[in-house]
Amino acid sequence: MEHTDLSAYFTHTCTRIKQVSFPIGTTHLEPPIALAPMAGITDRPYRDLVRSFGVGLMVSEMVASQEMVQAKPGVRERAELSADVENTAVQLAGREAIWMAEAARQVADRGAKVIDINMGCPAKKVTNGFSGSALLKTPDHALSLIEAVVSAVDVPVTLKTRLGWDDNCLNAPDVARRAQDVGVQMVTIHGRTRCQFYKGSADWRAISEVRAAIDVPLLANGDIVDTDTARAALTASGANGVMIGRGAQGKPWLLAQVAHDIWGSPAPDVPEGSDLVDMISKHYEAVLGFYGLDLGLRVSRKHLGWYMDQAQTPSVLRRQVLTAIAPAEVLDLLPEAILGANREITA
Numbered sequence: 060m061e062h063t064d065l066s067a068y069f070t071h072t073c074t075r076i077k078q079v080s081f082p083i084g085t086t087h088l089e090p091p092i093a094l095a096p097m098a099g100i101t102d103r104p105y106r107d108l109v110r111s112f113g114v115g116l117m118v119s120e121m122v123a124s125q126e127m128v129q130a131k132p133g134v135r136e137r138a139e140l141s142a143d144v145e146n147t148a149v150q151l152a153g154r155e156a157i158w159m160a161e162a163a164r165q166v167a168d169r170g171a172k173v174i175d176i177n178m179g180c181p182a183k184k185v186t187n188g189f190s191g192s193a194l195l196k197t198p199d200h201a202l203s204l205i206e207a208v209v210s211a212v213d214v215p216v217t218l219k220t221r222l223g224w225d226d227n228c229l230n231a232p233d234v235a236r237r238a239q240d241v242g243v244q245m246v247t248i249h250g251r252t253r254c255q256f257y258k259g260s261a262d263w264r265a266i267s268e269v270r271a272a273i274d275v276p277l278l279a280n281g282d283i284v285d286t287d288t289a290r291a292a293l294t295a296s297g298a299n300g301v302m303i304g305r306g307a308q309g310k311p312w313l314l315a316q317v318a319h320d321i322w323g324s325p326a327p328d329v330p331e332g333s334d335l336v337d338m339i340s341k342h343y344e345a346v347l348g349f350y351g352l353d354l355g356l357r358v359s360r361k362h363l364g365w366y367m368d369q370a371q372t373p374s375v376l377r378r379q380v381l382t383a384i385a386p387a388e389v390l391d392l393l394p395e396a397i398l399g400a401n402r403e404i405t406a
């Protein structure tokens with residue numbers, strides 16, 4: 060699909076109108092909100108849970124392209140899709156066109172609706188391998204990877220990156236424009252530089268320079284944790300939509316809530332009381348089922364910790380839940396940990 064086909068469908072002033080939708084290829088992002096890729100977090104069970112509230116593009120955690128193609132244990136699972144996936148993007152990372160293109164082909168064959176390219180990860184083990192945000196330092200090379208992926212697949216290709224490498228290299232507008240020119244159909248900008256890692260605050264206003272440089276849809280990302288921050292990010296950046304990561308931890312309904320408040324999509328049925336315990340128990344069991352007991356226990360503890368943060372679970376009980384090995388014990392403890400006696404649950 061040509062960029063011009065896309066641009067007819069969206070608006071730079073989406074905060075002011077109720078129903079906004081833009082197609083990324085055959086996928087309609089309606090309303091324009093996405094779950095941020097988070098390594099070790101946005102796995103299939105969590106994406107399925109967030110999706111169950113009804114809105115958003117679900118972006119998989121980063122999948123290392125070469126390792127995936129070479130079938131390194133544990134890597135393919137990160138790209139695993141549900142059978143009924145509509146709005147799922149698989150995010151690929153890498154530094155060699157040959158692996159990026161082949162990985163893109165493989166995940167598209169398995170049903171990914173969108174391929175997202177990671178040019179934002181700041182982790183040293185990624186940037187030392189010249190992947191992730193390190194690609195911002197070598198834009199010509201980055202462009203060759205993007206071109207290779209775009210020509211390898213028929214599904215739309217999107218790009219997620221940061222404002223630049225550091226304050227002296229704020230080249231996201233240029234990189235995004237060039238990426239668009241070789242066929243990228245949506246760009247997400249995390250409003251920090253690589254050298255900021257996660258420190259300070261996301262600079263949503265700086266994202267507006269990318270908005271001015273491209274025509275394809277743009278998502279603003281970074282420190283969006285509720286409807287007010289989503290509105291503020293949209294206004295400051297002029298982006299078409301938002302991507303939310305950490306704000307949705309322990310609150311898988313957050314995207315749907317924000318979308319309802321801003322774009323008028325149906326309000327999510329936010330679980331309370333025993334329904335909330337039921338949701339958490341099912342998520343827990345899905346994680347164990349997906350990873351098996353050993354890894355499943357480790358992954359599930361992160362989510363349980365966030366659910367208990369919301370519930371303000373007392374520390375002794377929290378420790379019991381997070382150190383229990385037998386799933387039956389965790390499931391037994393959950394009603395008290397989440398509902399407790401006379402404790403209010405914050406949705």
Ligand SMILES: Cc1cc2nc3c(=O)[nH]c(=O)nc-3n(C[C@H](O)[C@H](O)[C@H](O)COP(=O)(O)O)c2cc1C
Nearest residue numbers: 095096097098120121179249281282283303304305
């Ligand atoms: C634990 C963790 C893992 C992350 N993994 C990825 C990743 O795999 N790919 C990526 O592009 N960004 C990754 N990010 C960055 C997020 O997608 C997002 O850009 C960042 O957290 C800012 O958004 P937020 O404030 O809404 O969380 C990760 C962030 C965190 C906290």
